[in-house]
Amino acid sequence: MAFAIEAEGLVKEFKGGIRAVDGLSLQVEAGTVFGLLGPNGAGKTTVVRILTTVFLPDSGRASVLGHDIVADAETVRANIGLAGQFAAVDENLTGLENLRMIGQLTRLGRRQAIARANDLLQLFELTDAAKRIAKTYSGGMRRRLDLAAALLHSPSVLFLDEPTTGLDPYSRQSLWGVIEELVNEGTTVLLTTQYLEEADRLAKVIAVVDRGKVIAEGTPTELKATLGATVIDLEMSSTDQADRVSTLLIEKTGKQARLVGASVKLPLEHGPSQVRELLQILEVAGLMPEHLNLREPSLDDVFLTLTGHMAEASTEGGRK
Amino acid sequence: MSLTVTTHPEAVAQRGLPRFFSDMLVVTERNLIALVRLPQSLFFSSIQPIMFVLLFRYVFGGAITVPGRAYVDYLMPGIFVQTVAFGSIGTAIGLAEDLQKGLIERFRSLPMARSAVLAGRTSADLVRNIGVLILITVVGLLVGFRIQAGIWAFLGGLLLILIFAYALSWGFSIIGLLAPNTETAQVMSFPLLFPLTFASSAFVPVQSMPGWLQGFANNQPFSILVDAMRALSNGGPTSAYVIRALVWSIGILVVLAPYAASRFRRSF
Numbered sequence: 001m002a003f004a005i006e007a008e009g010l011v012k013e014f015k016g017g018i019r020a021v022d023g024l025s026l027q028v029e030a031g032t033v034f035g036l037l038g039p040n041g042a043g044k045t046t047v048v049r050i051l052t053t054v055f056l057p058d059s060g061r062a063s064v065l066g067h068d069i070v071a072d073a074e075t076v077r078a079n080i081g082l083a084g085q086f087a088a089v090d091e092n093l094t095g096l097e098n099l100r101m102i103g104q105l106t107r108l109g110r111r112q113a114i115a116r117a118n119d120l121l122q123l124f125e126l127t128d129a130a131k132r133i134a135k136t137y138s139g140g141m142r143r144r145l146d147l148a149a150a151l152l153h154s155p156s157v158l159f160l161d162e163p164t165t166g167l168d169p170y171s172r173q174s175l176w177g178v179i180e181e182l183v184n185e186g187t188t189v190l191l192t193t194q195y196l197e198e199a200d201r202l203a204k205v206i207a208v209v210d211r212g213k214v215i216a217e218g219t220p221t222e223l224k225a226t227l228g229a230t231v232i233d234l235e236m237s238s239t240d241q242a243d244r245v246s247t248l249l250i251e252k253t254g255k256q257a258r259l260v261g262a263s264v265k266l267p268l269e270h271g272p273s274q275v276r277e278l279l280q281i282l283e284v285a286g287l288m289p290e291h292l293n294l295r296e297p298s299l300d301d302v303f304l305t306l307t308g309h310m311a312e313a314s315t316e317g318g319r320k
Numbered sequence: 321m322s323l324t325v326t327t328h329p330e331a332v333a334q335r336g337l338p339r340f341f342s343d344m345l346v347v348t349e350r351n352l353i354a355l356v357r358l359p360q361s362l363f364f365s366s367i368q369p370i371m372f373v374l375l376f377r378y379v380f381g382g383a384i385t386v387p388g389r390a391y392v393d394y395l396m397p398g399i400f401v402q403t404v405a406f407g408s409i410g411t412a413i414g415l416a417e418d419l420q421k422g423l424i425e426r427f428r429s430l431p432m433a434r435s436a437v438l439a440g441r442t443s444a445d446l447v448r449n450i451g452v453l454i455l456i457t458v459v460g461l462l463v464g465f466r467i468q469a470g471i472w473a474f475l476g477g478l479l480l481i482l483i484f485a486y487a488l489s490w491g492f493s494i495i496g497l498l499a500p501n502t503e504t505a506q507v508m509s510f511p512l513l514f515p516l517t518f519a520s521s522a523f524v525p526v527q528s529m530p531g532w533l534q535g536f537a538n539n540q541p542f543s544i545l546v547d548a549m550r551a552l553s554n555g556g557p558t559s560a561y562v563i564r565a566l567v568w569s570i571g572i573l574v575v576l577a578p579y580a581a582s583r584f585r586r587s588f
Contacts, residue, residue: 049425053428053429054425054429065330074335075330075331075332075333077429077432078333078334079330079331080429082425082429084425084426088421088422090350090423092354092357092358093350097353101346101347101349101350102426104342104346105343105346105347105427105432106430106431107331107334107339107431133357155331156330159429
């Protein structure tokens with residue numbers, strides 16, 4: 001199996017001794033989407049910045065298409081595209097000027113850069129806005145322009161740092177479509193996201209990152225399977241009741257349930273056959289749920305189990 | 321249309337001077353487009369110096385007497401230097417803004433010459449300074465400034481100021497790299513520029529200042545540039561002034577440009 005991206009033991013520390021990346025390793029199979037999933041501050045953005053040669057790692061090594069990201073950074077840059085979560089477009093240039101500039105800086109000639117820019121503007125439905133300055137673009141338009149900028153030189157490895165954070169559902173869907181098309185054409189994509197749905201839909205392999213380390217890795221199905229076949233959600237009438245159920249379950253079954261508000265979530269290794277036993281325990285204690293729901297585990301469950309906290313939606317990174 | 325090529329031939333990195341110059345021109349062009357489009361940057365680089373000409377010519381000028389010449393002839397060389405000096409804040413702000421907005425991050429992921437980011441910024445500022453100096457010359461002539469030393473000496477003086485301004489741009493790019501945002505870049509620039517600009521021979525004779533200030537005012541680079549420009553436009557002996565001005569400009573450039581470049585490489 002050919003790996004398009006390999007990293008081993010990457011470490012990056014920032015001023016003040018914050019270890020953003022703490023011994024992270026990963027391998028990305030060529031022509032697939034690899035999802036780095038993690039909460040804010042998990043170190044995802046820093047990993048992307050290291051792999052795209054923006055930052056130097058403090059220790060560890062990594063390569064893209066077999067080229068070392070430090071020793072042969074120039075070759076790496078010639079073969080990668082980066083779209084960051086902050087949509088790094090020049091606000092004072094028009095869409096076309098932005099793409100022409102990036103095209104020229106990625107070694108297309110001016111004429112070739114303009115031709116390719118026009119193609120990409122059309123593809124991302126920005127032709128009408130091509131001659132407007134980017135300052136007037138909506139959030140979704142900026143993201144599309146940013147992604148187009150990452151594609152100018154047809155890179156074979158694409159890094160997308162939270163590409164859909166802050167996008168409306170329609171824009172998100174259409175971006176996903178573009179990413180799928182790119183992968184069909186042979187592009188390798190490393191994607192960071194806080195959205196489990198996004199990782200589930202796009203990624204062949206997901207690495208769950210927390211505090212700068214990979215804490216679990218596998219296909220979405222494998223990750224969900226680690227939780228067992230079924231998850232039961234018990235909707236209690238109050239958070240207080242939910243707390244009591246959680247304590248009770250540890251006492252009687254030794255299992256740690258997770259609490260989200262007034263609902264208690266418990267993986268069932270043996271599937272629905274355990275439900276009766278569970279309900280008996282609750283009935284004896286007088287803690288019957290208002291509703292209950294049996295379902296397949298979601299990546300949300302995996303995430304919560306592994307990290308002990310929810311994926312939160314806020315912003316990470318900025319200038320470090 | 322295809323998004324990418326179906327088979328990805330591996331791209332080979334280009335290196336060397338042709339790439340550097342090509343990238344420098346692309347970045348320069350980009351910065352100049354922004355300069356023309358942003359009303360605030362046009363204001364700071366053109367309207368503000370014009371206001372200083374009018375302020376000193378018509379408001380303060382009447383109260384200032386200088387020996388042996390009209391105040392407007394004394395003033396304009398000072399205005400030229402002050403204009404390019406204040407303009408170099410633009411270098412700091414522009415770089416800080418690019419960093420803040422993530423553009424530098426994108427540049428660093430591209431197969432471009434990294435040094436072209438700073439070189440393109442300072443080159444754009446050089447072009448801006450050429451335009452602004454022409455504008456201020458015209459405004460000066462309109463308010464009574466007369467070139468007595470001959471046109472070639474005067475043009476030589478402007479060239480000297482441009483070299484100085486280019487060196488200052490590299491110096492202020494360091495502030496742009498250090499500042500966490502544009503506001504801080506501006507705040508960090510003024511305490512440097514104010515004493516150098518006003519405790520100098522730019523607007524009033526140094527002899528009118530208290531003794532303790534004269535030592536600084538006589539020997540700091542802004543005064544030396546102003547004195548050289550004054551000799552090259554008002555007439556009088558020039559070579560000693562010009563040599564000192566060149567030494568300062570080249571000295572600043574040789575020390576600060578490599579420092580800025582290494583700062584740019586290391587700050588990630």
